[in-house]
Amino acid sequence: MITIYGMTNSGNCYKPRLLMAKLGRPFRHVEVNSDDRGTRSKEFAAKNPNAMVPLMEFEDGRLLAESNAMLLHLGEGTRFIPQDSYERALAYQWLFFEQYSHEPYIAVRRALLTFPNRKADATPERLEATMERGNKALLVMEMRLSEASFFAGETLSVADVALYAYTHVAAEGGFDLSAYPAVTDWLGRVESDPGHVPMDWLP
């Protein structure tokens, strides 16, 4: 059985949990926090030198890091990876958009405001920069979702799972989603897709 090391309250860690739940695949969850007894411990660094969760461990001990890599791997051969070559390319595009242009602002601003160990980093400059860049990412999403129901093709894919993870808790980072009606509608469509589970769901 697959083990997923992760934090319950992390959107990145929620992504593989949500996809595993939707696939109906059993797995073991091990809570690992981003502190000296968690991702910064020697034991964890031996498994992931990049010291981050989530981390996936297969039954034979092989390891896989990076939440969006897990989605692509777990999604292979399922309805979550578009069959059309161009739509699959768009899924890749939005997964990289999520990690480069979305997560570093929307997820990070939420962490700065709500995680006690990030409080010292929450300078006014940092909060302003993440607000500006986070809103830019939401605007790019709004433009796509004004033309299409999902990010890569006509049905939900791994790109939607990835972007849902932190967008649905963007308000905790101070973002006002009422300014993004197409994004808000899409959040509802993701939640209506079969097998949805909330972020605090554990197996």
Place this chain on the structure above:
Amino acid sequence: MITIYGMTNSGNCYKPRLLMAKLGRPFRHVEVNSDDRGTRSKEFAAKNPNAMVPLMEFEDGRLLAESNAMLLHLGEGTRFIPQDSYERALAYQWLFFEQYSHEPYIAVRRALLTFPNRKADATPERLEATMERGNKALLVMEMRLSEASFFAGETLSVADVALYAYTHVAAEGGFDLSAYPAVTDWLGRVESDPGHVPMDWLP
């Protein structure tokens, strides 16, 4: 024929050029800089609302953003995507590592030091933070390359193309690669792989 909009001197833009060259596929290069007449122009924003290069335009007008998404798309069915499922997952892992843990520090520090329009952002704090995180990324790469010849499997893959792009010019960002002998050896292996072209190569 595919058109790639990009900057000659950008590692992200180099990635699809390098893979297209290795694949022997013809394409058209259109130079677009990250300024008001380039990625920030209205014309370009109509093609890519996220206002970034590279951007790929197919003959029928369809568009694809995100350098690593281009690598996955162009690489499908070629030797650059591992056939083994786990090795393919590792390729995904290193592509996301590159965009999240490597490019924002190694590429950004090079831009801060060498791009005139980034000079104002090159504060001592920013230079120190990118140096620290960039060296962390290089150490993670060094650990992998001390055990394996390439990032995902026994041969060169899209993960190596992606990580090569900014690692081979890391010295321009002030990074000392002599501290990373396995990384240095790997740079040579990438350059020896058939069809290699340098960053300033254009079709």
